[in-house]
Amino acid sequence: MAGMEAAAAALQEHIKNLSDDDVRAPSRLPDWTRGHVLAHVAGVADGMARQLEYAAGGETVELYDGGADGRNRAIEEGAVRSADRHRRELNDSLERVLAAFRGLQPADWNAPISYRSGVVRDGGLAMWRELVIHLTDLDVGVDADTWSPQFCEHLFGFLAARVPAGVRLRLQPLALPPRVLGSSAPGEPASTTISVNGMATDIAAWLAGRTPSLGSLRAEAAADGVELPTLLPWPSALPAK
Template sequence: MTGAARNDARAWVRTGTELLFDAVAGLDEDAFSAPSVLPDWTCKHLVAHVAANADALGNLVHWAATGEETPMYASAEERAVGIAKGATLSGDELRSWLRDSAQKLAAGLDGLTEAQWGHQVVTAQGRTVPATELPWMRAREVCVHAVDLGTGVTFADLPNGFLAALVAEIKAKRGLTELPDGPLPEVAAWLAGRPHSLTDVPELGPWL
């Protein structure tokens, strides 16, 4: 990833994070406990997942900065426990965790040198990637899950550059050769397996 692409991704992280902060700011306890767009997850589960993701990516930042091997999660079970923990926390506790973890991750990324940005780390899926991929990984989480909260944010609220990058990535990963005609936000939603307004298109399974 070039420096310019990395800067774009970091800008998208800031946009998605602010959308999340704004979305959760007005949630009371009942709204936090309401279903999210994602099956079987309440808004509490979703916010806990995004907060835990920031902590996990922070482990990879530490790995890139120090060379000390620090996996995102100790195990798949640990990741599941972190999400389940969300259902037991209050709205205020979740807001604090979401904000604190996001700020800590941003500070860690700010501290990486150019050499450290090139250091290799391993994702939770077992992919070996340079640290330059971390902003994009976070951008996907905060932007897509800001929509998944179901509080009014849509794919149309996300930056066009982010949507174009997201469409290109999912299209490649799904092995698609053609895309349906339609507005970019709706195509992105369809590819991601989220609610959309496109017609005469096959339903795709969930992504992310």
């Protein structure tokens, strides 16, 4: 909750002075304006609120009204809103989803939801990720080097699904414990171990498909410098485990 609350407040603070021209300008995501990003975040917030509202009654529902097609349509239609309309829509959506999470009892965090065939806690972590990462995507002066150690540690675990078969990543973030992602399945050849060294925020940004802010990353295999491996798609494009 603390992570979601802080991330929502940071997003609202950094968009409060955007003009109509600003929201029509490109974001850091290919082919998306800032308006696309803002419409997407509002849609995720409303969708996650729906997850919790249905979970309270023992039911599950799709994250987006209309599924993936409904999601894409809502983003395209919402992207052209004025800056003031974006702020109103986003504030309403964030208020709705945060109120839903604030109202949970301890046992409610384990209620099933449809999002990745998980539970409410998975939805909370997803909301935290969406708010933090998409604030950097807006290109409003916030970079990945602002991500907290706790957030980076969370991304290391969640984004382990992006490690390709046959690769074992040994993450060696400065000031944090090493972490190993990926392994060989029984009966498969041993994986190639690649060590990735650098600031935790740079490693997390790379795993998330974003550009590292500090440029500290170095990759090594068998003591030789190598290129960073090509990662699999974001976990939403992969089957839920």
